[in-house]
Amino acid sequence: MMKTADPTLIFLGLVGVLYFLIAGVTLKRRGFREWAVDLLGLYFVLSFFLTLGQVLSRLGWLAFLADDVLARVPLYGLLLLSLLFLHLNRSFLRLEGAGWSWWALGVAWIAAVVVLNENLLALPQVLWAGKGWSIQRQGIGFSALVFGWGIFMGGATLLTARAYRRTQQPLHRNRITYWSLALGLTIASAALLFAGREPLDSGFHLLGTLIAAYVVLTYRLPDVRQMARRTVSYLIITLLTVIIYTAGFLLMEYVFQSVPGYSPLLVGATMALILAILFDPLLGLVQRLVNRLISGAGYDPRRMLREYSMSISNILHLERLAMVAVGLISEAMGSQRGALFVVHYEKGGKDGSGYFRLRGVTGRGEDLSPGVLSFESPVANYLRLKNRPLTQYDIDLLPRFRETSPAERAWLANLDMDVYVPIYAKGEWIGLLALGPKASGDRYFDDDLVLLSTLADQTAVALKNARLFGDLKIQNVENERLNKELTAANRELARLDQAKSDFIDIASHELRTPLTQVYGCTDILSEMIKDGSLTPDTGLQLTQGIRKAGRRLKEIVDIMFDVSQLDTETLVLNASLTSVASIVSMAVGVWATALEERKQTLTVEGLEDLPLITADGRRLKQVFSHLIQNAIKYTPDGGRIQITGHLLDGGMLSQDQTIEVVVADTGIGIAPDDWERIFEKFYRVGDIMSHSTGKTKFKGAGPGLGLTIARGIVEAHGGRVWAESPGHDERTCPGSEFHVILPVQPRCMESAGSETFVAAVRADTGSDQPLLVS
Ligand code: ADP
Numbered sequence: 129m130m131k132t133a134d135p136t137l138i139f140l141g142l143v144g145v146l147y148f149l150i151a152g153v154t155l156k157r158r159g160f161r162e163w164a165v166d167l168l169g170l171y172f173v174l175s176f177f178l179t180l181g182q183v184l185s186r187l188g189w190l191a192f193l194a195d196d197v198l199a200r201v202p203l204y205g206l207l208l209l210s211l212l213f214l215h216l217n218r219s220f221l222r223l224e225g226a227g228w229s230w231w232a233l234g235v236a237w238i239a240a241v242v243v244l245n246e247n248l249l250a251l252p253q254v255l256w257a258g259k260g261w262s263i264q265r266q267g268i269g270f271s272a273l274v275f276g277w278g279i280f281m282g283g284a285t286l287l288t289a290r291a292y293r294r295t296q297q298p299l300h301r302n303r304i305t306y307w308s309l310a311l312g313l314t315i316a317s318a319a320l321l322f323a324g325r326e327p328l329d330s331g332f333h334l335l336g337t338l339i340a341a342y343v344v345l346t347y348r349l350p351d352v353r354q355m356a357r358r359t360v361s362y363l364i365i366t367l368l369t370v371i372i373y374t375a376g377f378l379l380m381e382y383v384f385q386s387v388p389g390y391s392p393l394l395v396g397a398t399m400a401l402i403l404a405i406l407f408d409p410l411l412g413l414v415q416r417l418v419n420r421l422i423s424g425a426g427y428d429p430r431r432m433l434r435e436y437s438m439s440i441s442n443i444l445h446l447e448r449l450a451m452v453a454v455g456l457i458s459e460a461m462g463s464q465r466g467a468l469f470v471v472h473y474e475k476g477g478k479d480g481s482g483y484f485r486l487r488g489v490t491g492r493g494e495d496l497s498p499g500v501l502s503f504e505s506p507v508a509n510y511l512r513l514k515n516r517p518l519t520q521y522d523i524d525l526l527p528r529f530r531e532t533s534p535a536e537r538a539w540l541a542n543l544d545m546d547v548y549v550p551i552y553a554k555g556e557w558i559g560l561l562a563l564g565p566k567a568s569g570d571r572y573f574d575d576d577l578v579l580l581s582t583l584a585d586q587t588a589v590a591l592k593n594a595r596l597f598g599d600l601k602i603q604n605v606e607n608e609r610l611n612k613e614l615t616a617a618n619r620e621l622a623r624l625d626q627a628k629s630d631f632i633d634i635a636s637h638e639l640r641t642p643l644t645q646v647y648g649c650t651d652i653l654s655e656m657i658k659d660g661s662l663t664p665d666t667g668l669q670l671t672q673g674i675r676k677a678g679r680r681l682k683e684i685v686d687i688m689f690d691v692s693q694l695d696t697e698t699l700v701l702n703a704s705l706t707s708v709a710s711i712v713s714m715a716v717g718v719w720a721t722a723l724e725e726r727k728q729t730l731t732v733e734g735l736e737d738l739p740l741i742t743a744d745g746r747r748l749k750q751v752f753s754h755l756i757q758n759a760i761k762y763t764p765d766g767g768r769i770q771i772t773g774h775l776l777d778g779g780m781l782s783q784d785q786t787i788e789v790v791v792a793d794t795g796i797g798i799a800p801d802d803w804e805r806i807f808e809k810f811y812r813v814g815d816i817m818s819h820s821t822g823k824t825k826f827k828g829a830g831p832g833l834g835l836t837i838a839r840g841i842v843e844a845h846g847g848r849v850w851a852e853s854p855g856h857d858e859r860t861c862p863g864s865e866f867h868v869i870l871p872v873q874p875r876c877m878e879s880a881g882s883e884t885f886v887a888a889v890r891a892d893t894g895s896d897q898p899l900l901v902s
Contacts, residue, residue, distance in 0.1 A: 147176035299521035642677035763795030
């Protein structure tokens with residue numbers, strides 16, 4: 129006996145065939161957005177098998193399975209499908225990573241549900257029984273299934289809602305709107321299945337899956353908002369047509385009723401004719417009205433173009449050009465923001481290939497981070513060659529932009545613009561107009577993009593001029609900088625020149641005295657020899673005078689040589705492990721007689737306990753000798769000089785340890801203004817004879833060069849030296865303190881050990897003080 133065809137069976141059969149076909153098509157189209165397409169294929173395959181199962185069970189071919197198992201299989205399928213849907217959702221939204229935790233949770237959950245429902249652990253039927261209530265194993269199993277499904281679909285819903293909220297891009301939002309529809313239908317289908325409304329659930333599921341496939345596989349989706357707007361326009365126009373027709377008809381009937389030969393047919397035809405003529409302009413009007421009402425923006429392209437080219441034609445200033453151009457366009461199109469980028473091609477990036485440097489000007493004083501697009505980058509390729517706007521949506525989704533580097537992608541994403549319109553001058557890409565999302569939430573329609581291209585063409589000349597103007601300004605700034613450098617170099621030359629003449633001055637002044645002495649002595653000597661009046665005593669006296677003058681000459685030459693080494697930064701130090709105590713004691717030894725003559729007491733404290741330091745002992749002796757000499761010189765007879773030393777802890781690292789030696793006296797002191805100046809070349813405070821009570825002639829003192837040399841030597845060791853005169857008062861003798869800080873192990877000498885090395889020393893220079901020669 130022939131069975132009557134079961135419509136549900138036929139329906140399910142058709143659904144199954146559809147899944148099968150689409151699974152095939154989907155898997156063939158892999159390569160578009162691979163992971164999403166793979167998942168989609170899998171989704172279809174699973175849906176196909178589930179439908180096949182339903183068909184077979186209806187045909188009774190699965191009778192060998194127990195009824196309850198047969199009833200549960202679709203539910204397991206549903207749970208698996210929801211897990212797949214969640215992942216499909218993730219890859220559709222282009223979320224980072226593969227979501228392994230979701231996979232793990234999903235698989236574990238499904239396994240647990242199957243174990244519970246199929247009772248693989250042989251649990252009792254009633255898991256828990258309380259007073260008047262009990263927990264059934266099957267109840268738990270079913271709840272876990274529904275709950276798992278809820279988690280996966282809930283997760284998908286949350287992710288979708290979040291992505292919608294986060295993106296401002298209307299095209300992305302449009303895509304997500306479609307996806308939400310697929311999501312809604314899929315959820316509804318599951319709800320229908322739980323409610324046992326078969327085969328309606330299969331229909332919903334099919335529809336949801338088809339929409340999901342459409343969204344994943346199609347790049348340009350019809351604009352939902354625009355469709356809604358069109359529908360509203362058509363509804364309004366239909367309504368209007370009916371109203372006009374009826375009103376016109378009634379009016380004509382009323383007017384022409386009494387006219388002989390009146391025919392309602394004729395009136396109807398006339399009204400139809402009038403409406404046919406009116407329909408088109410009326411539709412345009414209604415559409416414009418609806419657009420303006422909904423999106424709040426609207427413009428007349430011709431007027432806009434005229435206004436635009438008039439406004440920007442004479443602008444030379446880039447900021448102003450950006451302000452006017454972006455301002456006008458934003459106002460017309462309702463864009464929230466925009467910027468004008470100046471594009472410069474530069475040869476030779478890191479890998480030798482060229483790149484484009486994009487500098488953004490908003491015209492509102494905002495600073496946009498400059499961008500770099502490599503010459504080979506797909507985005508740059510498009511912008512420099514295709515005379516067409518590019519949308520951020522394209523960059524995000526189109527396979528041709530997939531190779532865009534993460535840095536370029538990040539920069540573009542950071543700009544948060546919707547559309548980029550290239551500007552060319554003589555075929556060369558020179559600028560980019562970027563516009564942010566419209567305030568209305570609309571995308572940039574094709575008409576907008578055409579107008580934007582034309583506006584970009586209009587901007588080309590103005591932009592080129594502004595760029596030239598900007599380049600000139602930059603050149604100007606560079607020239608000014610070079611000029612400043614030149615002036616500084618000139619000043620330095622003048623300083624060196626001054627230093628040179630100072631030297632000549634010192635030479636002439638300082639050398640003259642001993643030289644005259646030499647000449648004088650030798651003259652007397654020769655005269656006395658000639659007339660035979662030379663006694664051995666006088667001869668000895670005269671040769672001693674010549675010797676003293678010769679020694680002075682040598683000292684002066686030495687000092688000048690030191691200063692010239694400091695000037696040319698070529699002071700050579702011989703480093704070795706040295707004891708500061710012995711250096712100071714040697715330096716003190718030099719001045720023992722002078723101290724005695726001046727009845728001054730000199731005490732040394734705390735130097736013995738200091739660690740050995742790596743330094744040039746001879747040079748350090750020179751430093752301390754000079755400080756002691758000064759102390760003697762500027763302290764009245766009977767005064768005190770105290771040298772103290774202590775270790776400064778440089779922290780845990782012994783390498784950073786330093787020692788401090790202070791040479792203090794009870795002399796005339798130094799005014800705070802001079803604390804630094806006395807280290808400058810040739811600087812001396814006032815007339816020393818008015819201060820010093822000294823009668824002793826000291827050797828070694830230069831005309832204001834001693835402290836300059838001392839500082840040069842200390843700094844070459846990586847140390848510091850400075851002067852203080854606490855409680856300085858002109859009338860009293862407050863005394864001076866000279867602090868010398870020296871590193872125990874100077875970094876510059878770490879590898880040198882005891883070898884000779886050249887220290888780069890920058891001496892204090894540039895004093896224009898007049899020379900005071902002692
Ligand atoms: P000079 O070789 O002429 O002494 P310095 O460079 O050693 O030159 O010193 C520069 C100036 O610093 C001196 O002219 C003096 O005025 C001042 N000065 C140096 N040491 C002391 C000191 N211990 N007390 C007071 N003034 C000092």
